[in-house]
Amino acid sequence: MSETKLAPRDQGAPDYKVNLHPVMLKNYGKWDYHERVRPGVLVHVAENGDKIWTIRAGSPRTLSADKVREICAVADKYCKGFLRFTTRANVEFLVDNEAAIQPLIAEVEGKLKFPVGGTGPSVSNVAHTQGWMHCNLPGSDAAGSVKALLDELIDDFKNERLPNRVHISSSCCQINCSSHADISVIVQHHHPPRINHGNMQICELPKVVAICPAAAIRPAVVNGHESVEVVKEKCMYCGACHGQCPSMEIRDAETDTLSIWVGGKTSNARTPPTLMKLAVWGLPNNPPRWPEVGQAVRTILEAYKKGGKPYERVGEWIERIGWQRFFEVTGFPFTRYHIDDSPEALSTFNRSTMVRI
Amino acid sequence: MSVKNDAKVMELNTPLLDQLESGGWPSFVTDLKAYSKKRPQVGQLLNQLNESYENRWNYWIGTVLNVPGYGGGVIARLSQKADKYPDLAQFHTVRVIEPPGWVYSTKNLRQLADISEKHGAGILQLHGMSGDVLLLGFNNDQSMSVAEELMENGWDIGGSGGALRTLQCCVGQARCEMACYDTMRVTKHLTDTFIHYLHRPEFVYKFKFKLSGCPNDCANAMMRSDMPIMGTWRGEMQIDQAKVREFIKAKGRAYVIDNVLTRCPTKCISLKDDDTIAVEHQDCVRCMHCINVMHKALKPGKDKGVTICMGGKRTLKIGDTISTVIVPFMKLETDEDLDRLTEFVEKVWEFWNDNGMDHERIGEFIARVGLATFLDGIGIEPDARMVVRPRSSPYIKFEELAPGRIGGEQTKMPPVWNKEPETTEAAAR
Numbered sequence A: 001m002s003e004t005k006l007a008p009r010d011q012g013a014p015d016y017k018v019n020l021h022p023v024m025l026k027n028y029g030k031w032d033y034h035e036r037v038r039p040g041v042l043v044h045v046a047e048n049g050d051k052i053w054t055i056r057a058g059s060p061r062t063l064s065a066d067k068v069r070e071i072c073a074v075a076d077k078y079c080k081g082f083l084r085f086t087t088r089a090n091v092e093f094l095v096d097n098e099a100a101i102q103p104l105i106a107e108v109e110g111k112l113k114f115p116v117g118g119t120g121p122s123v124s125n126v127a128h129t130q131g132w133m134h135c136n137l138p139g140s141d142a143a144g145s146v147k148a149l150l151d152e153l154i155d156d157f158k159n160e161r162l163p164n165r166v167h168i169s170s171s172c173c174q175i176n177c178s179s180h181a182d183i184s185v186i187v188q189h190h191h192p193p194r195i196n197h198g199n200m201q202i203c204e205l206p207k208v209v210a211i212c213p214a215a216a217i218r219p220a221v222v223n224g225h226e227s228v229e230v231v232k233e234k235c236m237y238c239g240a241c242h243g244q245c246p247s248m249e250i251r252d253a254e255t256d257t258l259s260i261w262v263g264g265k266t267s268n269a270r271t272p273p274t275l276m277k278l279a280v281w282g283l284p285n286n287p288p289r290w291p292e293v294g295q296a297v298r299t300i301l302e303a304y305k306k307g308g309k310p311y312e313r314v315g316e317w318i319e320r321i322g323w324q325r326f327f328e329v330t331g332f333p334f335t336r337y338h339i340d341d342s343p344e345a346l347s348t349f350n351r352s353t354m355v356r357i
Numbered sequence B: 001m002s003v004k005n006d007a008k009v010m011e012l013n014t015p016l017l018d019q020l021e022s023g024g025w026p027s028f029v030t031d032l033k034a035y036s037k038k039r040p041q042v043g044q045l046l047n048q049l050n051e052s053y054e055n056r057w058n059y060w061i062g063t064v065l066n067v068p069g070y071g072g073g074v075i076a077r078l079s080q081k082a083d084k085y086p087d088l089a090q091f092h093t094v095r096v097i098e099p100p101g102w103v104y105s106t107k108n109l110r111q112l113a114d115i116s117e118k119h120g121a122g123i124l125q126l127h128g129m130s131g132d133v134l135l136l137g138f139n140n141d142q143s144m145s146v147a148e149e150l151m152e153n154g155w156d157i158g159g160s161g162g163a164l165r166t167l168q169c170c171v172g173q174a175r176c177e178m179a180c181y182d183t184m185r186v187t188k189h190l191t192d193t194f195i196h197y198l199h200r201p202e203f204v205y206k207f208k209f210k211l212s213g214c215p216n217d218c219a220n221a222m223m224r225s226d227m228p229i230m231g232t233w234r235g236e237m238q239i240d241q242a243k244v245r246e247f248i249k250a251k252g253r254a255y256v257i258d259n260v261l262t263r264c265p266t267k268c269i270s271l272k273d274d275d276t277i278a279v280e281h282q283d284c285v286r287c288m289h290c291i292n293v294m295h296k297a298l299k300p301g302k303d304k305g306v307t308i309c310m311g312g313k314r315t316l317k318i319g320d321t322i323s324t325v326i327v328p329f330m331k332l333e334t335d336e337d338l339d340r341l342t343e344f345v346e347k348v349w350e351f352w353n354d355n356g357m358d359h360e361r362i363g364e365f366i367a368r369v370g371l372a373t374f375l376d377g378i379g380i381e382p383d384a385r386m387v388v389r390p391r392s393s394p395y396i397k398f399e400e401l402a403p404g405r406i407g408g409e410q411t412k413m414p415p416v417w418n419k420e421p422e423t424t425e426a427a428a429r
């Protein structure tokens, strides 16, 4: 075996200064205000009057090396070779010359085929995970279902015509990645895990017993081998055990469904950060375009567009009009599964006589 | 560095994925199909993905692989369809620490593209939900060679497992007037200071920092990190009354009443007859709304710092949690401030890792032991700003006047019950 020389270890985070557009570096910490020039375009003005324009474009997040080079070519041509990405996987092209905006947009939309938008009260890019492309746990896809969803919502990415910004996220299992958002799509299972007892000895049993939020798993001897059993009455089909142990298969191509959750937000503006709440469940996991999910999200978005007041996020709008009205205007049924049964449940009941009658 | 990177060319068979090529949003399918001519393993990936679409089933198994000296950062995957798609037999993701704020020169971004193409499938995800750059598609050998070449060029591998995870922050002072501290600098400082913990899983479970320059939280810190560091300010916000008048002139009084005054969570803003506004600063909870709307006239106050919260995470295991205030305010500007933060973090980690259970995130740990006990453990005094309201349950387990616990001694006496005047001993100190 040939001797390999190890590269330096523990170098830490890259230097951000060498990666900053010169106008951003020069005015670091000295920004005065910003304006939204048009959907997808911001201008930030420094105390000394310097300006930097940001052209925000939606990216599919998963990019070939060639596509990354195409993006770089645009930034070389118009942006002095500097760009940035956002928390929601948008690309931001940065220019210090107003005249460059139009040709840049033409090239981003024409050549890269990336839509310009995602600023202000619009639908931003959908935060998503790996799905069938590269995760070991997913019940559904991520990049593909998100692409189909954004095809449906693209006009609201390109325009600023909603009451406030709308963040959407999509998650291909019930418990792990992804985040709270105004609207969120989550996979759900409908029965306990199937245990592959033959395979069970490979990992540490106590770990999979301990991971279960419902304390439904207990050690058991099956066919003379150490394994586990699941108390079906306790199991809530969450799949936490599946993440811990591949021998606990929770997914089911026939019965897994998708659910949509609403009203989460992380910003502290006006109201504290809030968790999202169940809006509709039981949508089919329907590749390649998941039309039922797209339609349900569009229903929520249209109702919000119509009923929301300026600056209200989806959750704030619903809290104002009340959940009963939310179910009325969206047409989604309110079912027994919408009633919380977690340890937080009591605080979610209407403990008053305040009822819209 | 020499690297073997040839894959079997295979006819694309992706009728279902092809349906994702239409529509206005850019299609990763179109991109990757074209690119599979250069890196045939990408064609195999698409074919396998199409089978997933057909059968609504996943074909990846997780495994473990480490770069020498590191305990994480490679998300190792083996395909269950390796017989059919030989170059997916090992098809790992390498996490790379992103430049804070996700800013790039094209020179550096191109370098990532070149290195990922040279050693593997040449697929980049910009960026993972965890903040990292994700490079996809390396077999075992390629994972090592790509890591070495990345590190030779100054990049470093991201975190995974029961370790500190790669940090993420908002654009902050680089391009935002709201930023109340230097998110990029603090992100780099924490990453570099604690890089050992990022690369070597030594914690009971994962730990994430995310940093936002102000309460708008563009880095999604409150929900998605164990310790959000949120910019804020102490004292009065800055008000430019001339610009307030301009704003009112342009938008009208009704607009200001409906969209600013009534939307303030503590109703601490009033509109005066001369079209200026007054803010009862002691009631402002720094939510940012009025500043967001009237951002030329209003600005965060001059005495800036951070609020440190803890405990946000997604569902596993006790359900979703939002971070909660632990340090209502601290300055975070000087090197001494940064040292104080570092010491604080070490103290928190020590208490959590000494007492936390396997797979217990810090939010769950706080929920189990109680916030008061947690504060004791990390040496912080209770502060009314840590709660929305005090308890309403009378089930209080007073430490004072209670019989000594097994193995411990009764030490504290409550001041209210202690009728004796303060001892002279205490007064003399």
Ligand code: HEM
Binding pocket: A128, A129, A130, A136, A175, A176, A177, A178, A179, A243, B062, B075, B127, B128, B129, B130, B131, B208, B224, B313, B314, B316, B317
């Ligand atoms: C087999 C074990 C796991 C692997 C290999 C894994 C891998 C990943 C990957 C690749 C991402 C980035 C996703 C993307 O952006 O494409 C991610 C994100 C994430 N994972 Fe996991 N994951 C695992 C288990 C878990 C578990 C058990 C949890 C929950 C406790 C979890 C919670 C999260 C969260 C919340 C994110 C989003 C990151 C953020 O917002 O910072 N993961 N994980």
Ligand code: SF4
Binding pocket: A192, A193, A211, A212, A213, A214, A215, A216, A217, A230, A234, A235, A236, A237, A238, A239, A240, A241, A242, A250
């Ligand atoms: S699916 Fe969830 S509740 Fe059921 S056994 Fe597994 S971990 Fe426990």
Ligand code: SF4
Binding pocket: B170, B171, B172, B173, B176, B177, B178, B179, B180, B212, B213, B214, B215, B216, B217, B218, B219, B231
């Ligand atoms: S979190 Fe605040 S400081 Fe950071 S980018 Fe957003 S608005 Fe600006």
Ligand code: SF4
Binding pocket: A270, B263, B264, B265, B266, B267, B268, B269, B279, B283, B284, B285, B286, B287, B288, B289, B290, B291
């Ligand atoms: S920042 Fe929020 S709490 Fe403070 S005055 Fe403005 S609207 Fe009110």
